[in-house]
Amino acid sequence: MDNSMIEINSDSLIPIEIHFRVAAGPGAGKTHWLVQHIKNVLHQSQRLRKSRKIACITYTNVAVETILNRLGTNVDRVEVSTLHSFLYKHIVKPYGYLLTDECDLNVKELDGHEDTIVHFKKVIHWIENHTNANQLKHPYTVNQLVKRDENITPLTRWLQHLTYHLDKHENLEIVGDNKQAYRIEKNDDKEVRKYLNKKCLEVLSTELLAYKKLYWSKGIVDHSDVLFFSYQLLKSHSFILEVLRAKFPYLYIDEFQDTNPIQVKIVNLLGAKETIVGIIGDEAQSIYSFQGADPSQFSSFLLPGLLAYVMKDNRRSTNSIIDLLNIIRKDIEQKKYRNIEGDKPCILLGERMAAYSKARELCNSNEEIYSLSRDNLTSNAMRKDLYKEVVNDKLINELLEIDKSSSSNKYRSKVIVACLRGIEYAREGDIAKAIKELEGIVKDTGDKEARKKLALKSLFMLLKAYDNYNDKPLYEFFSFIKDEVRPEISRLGKGAAKTFYESYTYEQLALCVNITDDYSKHRTIHKSKGDEFDNVFIVFKSSAELNIFLRPDLKNNEEHRISYVALSRARERLIINVPSIDGDLHSKLDRLFSIINV
Numbered sequence: 001m002d003n004s005m006i007e008i009n010s011d012s013l014i015p016i017e018i019h020f021r022v023a024a025g026p027g028a029g030k031t032h033w034l035v036q037h038i039k040n041v042l043h044q045s046q047r048l049r050k051s052r053k054i055a056c057i058t059y060t061n062v063a064v065e066t067i068l069n070r071l072g073t074n075v076d077r078v079e080v081s082t083l084h085s086f087l088y089k090h091i092v093k094p095y096g097y098l099l100t101d102e103c104d105l106n107v108k109e110l111d112g113h114e115d116t117i118v119h120f121k122k123v124i125h126w127i128e129n130h131t132n133a134n135q136l137k138h139p140y141t142v143n144q145l146v147k148r149d150e151n152i153t154p155l156t157r158w159l160q161h162l163t164y165h166l167d168k169h170e171n172l173e174i175v176g177d178n179k180q181a182y183r184i185e186k187n188d189d190k191e192v193r194k195y196l197n198k199k200c201l202e203v204l205s206t207e208l209l210a211y212k213k214l215y216w217s218k219g220i221v222d223h224s225d226v227l228f229f230s231y232q233l234l235k236s237h238s239f240i241l242e243v244l245r246a247k248f249p250y251l252y253i254d255e256f257q258d259t260n261p262i263q264v265k266i267v268n269l270l271g272a273k274e275t276i277v278g279i280i281g282d283e284a285q286s287i288y289s290f291q292g293a294d295p296s297q298f299s300s301f302l303l304p305g306l307l308a309y310v311m312k313d314n315r316r317s318t319n320s321i322i323d324l325l326n327i328i329r330k331d332i333e334q335k336k337y338r339n340i341e342g343d344k345p346c347i348l349l350g351e352r353m354a355a356y357s358k359a360r361e362l363c364n365s366n367e368e369i370y371s372l373s374r375d376n377l378t379s380n381a382m383r384k385d386l387y388k389e390v391v392n393d394k395l396i397n398e399l400l401e402i403d404k405s406s407s408s409n410k411y412r413s414k415v416i417v418a419c420l421r422g423i424e425y426a427r428e429g430d431i432a433k434a435i436k437e438l439e440g441i442v443k444d445t446g447d448k449e450a451r452k453k454l455a456l457k458s459l460f461m462l463l464k465a466y467d468n469y470n471d472k473p474l475y476e477f478f479s480f481i482k483d484e485v486r487p488e489i490s491r492l493g494k495g496a497a498k499t500f501y502e503s504y505t506y507e508q509l510a511l512c513v514n515i516t517d518d519y520s521k522h523r524t525i526h527k528s529k530g531d532e533f534d535n536v537f538i539v540f541k542s543s544a545e546l547n548i549f550l551r552p553d554l555k556n557n558e559e560h561r562i563s564y565v566a567l568s569r570a571r572e573r574l575i576i577n578v579p580s581i582d583g584d585l586h587s588k589l590d591r592l593f594s595i596i597n598v
C-alpha cells in the first residue's frame with residue numbers, strides 16, 4: 001500500500017471538488033460510501049442545477065439497481081448506469097450520425113447494443129467480396145471457408161471474439177483472437193481443438209472494418225462497438241466532451257479495477273477539465289482480464305491533484321473469515337469491524353453434492369446457502385443435480401433442432417423459445433432483455449413502437465398465466481401461446497415434435513435459459529461480484545486451488561483473485577468443497593480450517 005494514501009472509513013466525508021481514488025478490500029463499505037458521498041455532493045455542490053447531474057457508473061445492471069435503491073428520493077439528480085449504457089445514451093445515440101461516412105453507421109436503425117452476434121449470411125458476403133480473397137488457399141478458399149463445417153465453426157467463433165486494441169499512437173484497431181478460431185474434434189473419446197490456419201486468419205484480418213460495417217449499416221451494434229464509437233467521437237469532436245462535462249460536473253466509477261484501457265482513456269478525456277472524477281475499486285478483486293481489464297490501471301490512474309484514499313475495515317465478515325482473507329492479502333490488513341468470532345471456515349472433502357448436503361446441515365438446514373463456482377458448467381451442474389428431473393441442459397437446442405424440418409415449424413419453435421426466454425429474463429428482473437427477446441418474433445408488425453407495445457402486451461399475458469403452465473408439459477405452454485399470443489404458429493401434429501412437447505415440462509426447458517444477471521443461489525464467482533451472502537459454499541475442482549492459502553499471489557495470479565472474490569462474499573460461514581487433499585496439505589491447512597470427510 002502506498003504511504004501517501006489517506007485512511008477513511010465508509011462514513012467519512014471527503015472534499016467534493018478534487019478528483020479521488022478510493023481503494024479498499026472486500027466488505028469495506030465501498031458501495032455504502034459511494035452512496036453517502038453522492039448524497040453529500042447533492043447537498044453541498046454549487047455546480048449542480050436541474051439539467052446538470054452526477055454520473056455514477058457501475059459494472060452490472062444488478063449493481064445499478066442496488067445504488068438506485070440506496071439513493072432513495074435523490075435519484076432524479078443522479079444518473080446511475082453501466083458505462084456502456086451511459087456512453088450509448090450520451091455519445092453514440094445523439095452523435096453517431098457523425099460516423100456515417102467513416103463507419104457506415106445507420107443511426108436511424110440503432111436500437112440499443114447487444115451481445116456480439118455473427119450472421120453467417122453477412123460472413124459469406126464479406127468473404128466473397130474480400131479484396132484479398134485470391135490469397136485464400138486450399139483448404140481455406142472462399143468456397144471452403146463458407147461451406148465446410150470444419151471451417152465454419154472456428155470462423156464463427158473467431159468473429160464472435162473480435163475486440164478493439166489501442167495501438168501505440170492511441171488509435172483503435174480491430175483485432176481477432178486467433179486462439180478462439182477452433183472447433184472441437186473427438187479423437188478416441190478425447191477432445192482435441194483444431195484451429196483455422198494462421199495465414200488464412202491473417203488474410204481475413206486485413207478487412208475486419210468492412211466486416212463490422214455490414215452490421216453497423218443495419219444499426220446492429222455490440223458492447224465493444226459502443227466503446228469504439230465513443231472513443232472515436234470524443235477524439236475527433238471535442239465539442240462532445242464539452243457538452244458532457246457541462247452535463248455531468250461529477251463522474252464516479254465503482255469497480256474501476258475491471259475497466260479496460262479504452263474505458264480508462266475515455267474517463268481521462270472527461271476528467272481533463274471541469275468534471276471531477278472519482279474512482280472506487282480493489283485491485284485484488286480484478287477478475288475480468290478476458291474483457292481486457294488490467295488491474296494495475298486502478299493504482300496508476302491519475303488526474304491533476306487526485307487524492308488517494310484507503311478503507312481498511314471489513315464490515316462484512318466474521319473474524320475467522322477475515323483472518324483467512326488477511327493471510328491471502330498483503331497490501332491491506334483488514335480490520336474486524338463486526339468483531340464476532342464466528343465458525344471456523346470449513347473444508348469438506350468429497351463428492352460435490354454430498355458436500356453440499358453436509359454444508360446445509362452445518363448451516364442449520366433452514367438457512368440459505370449460496371454456491372459459487374469457477375465456471376458456468378459447474379454452476380449449472382449444481383442447479384441440475386439439485387433439480388434431478390432436468391435431463392440435460394441442451395433441451396432448447398433439441399427443440400429448435402426437432403422443428404427444423406419446415407419453415408413454419410422453425411417459426412413455431414422460434415416463437416416458443418423466445419417466449420420461454422422472455423419469461424425467464426423478466427422473472428429474473430431483466431425486463432428490457434425480455435422485451436427485446438419478444439420483439440424478435442413480431443418483426444412483421446408495424447413500426448418500432450408498435451412492436452415494443454405488442455411485445456410488452458405478450459409478456460404481460462405470459463407472466464400472468466405463469467402458474468398455469470410452469471410445471472406442466474411444454475405442450476400446455478405451446479397451446480397457451482397458440483391460443484393467446486401468436487395464433488399463426490403451426491399446429492402440432494403427431495410425430496417427434498409433439499412427443500418432445502409432451503415429454504418435457506416448461507420448467508425443464510426454463511432451467512436451460514442462461515440468465516445474464518444471475519440472482520439464483522448457484523452462481524459463477526464472476527456473477528457474485530459485489531454481492532454478499534450469509535453462508536457461502538465454494539466449489540474447488542482440485543486441491544491445487546487451495547494453494548492460495550499457502551502461496552498467495554493476488555498481484556500476478558488472476559485465479560487467486562477470483563478465489564479471493566469468492567471467499568470474501570461470506571458474512572457468517574465459509575465452506576469449501578474439494579474432492580480430496582493429500583496428507584501434506586491436510587496438515588498445513590488444519591490450523592485454518594475444520595477439515596471434514598463427507
Ligand SMILES: Nc1ncnc2c1ncn2[C@@H]1O[C@H](COP(=O)(O)OP(=O)(O)OP(=O)(O)O)[C@@H](O)[C@H]1O
Binds near residue numbers: 010282315530
Ligand atoms: N457505514 C456503514 N453503516 C452501516 N453498514 C455499512 C456501512 N458500511 C458498510 N456497511 C455494510 O457492510 C457490508 C459491506 O459493504 P459493501 O457491500 O458496500 O462493501 P464493498 O466494499 O462494496 O465490498 P466488495 O468489494 O466486497 O463488493 C454491507 O452489508 C453494507 O451494508
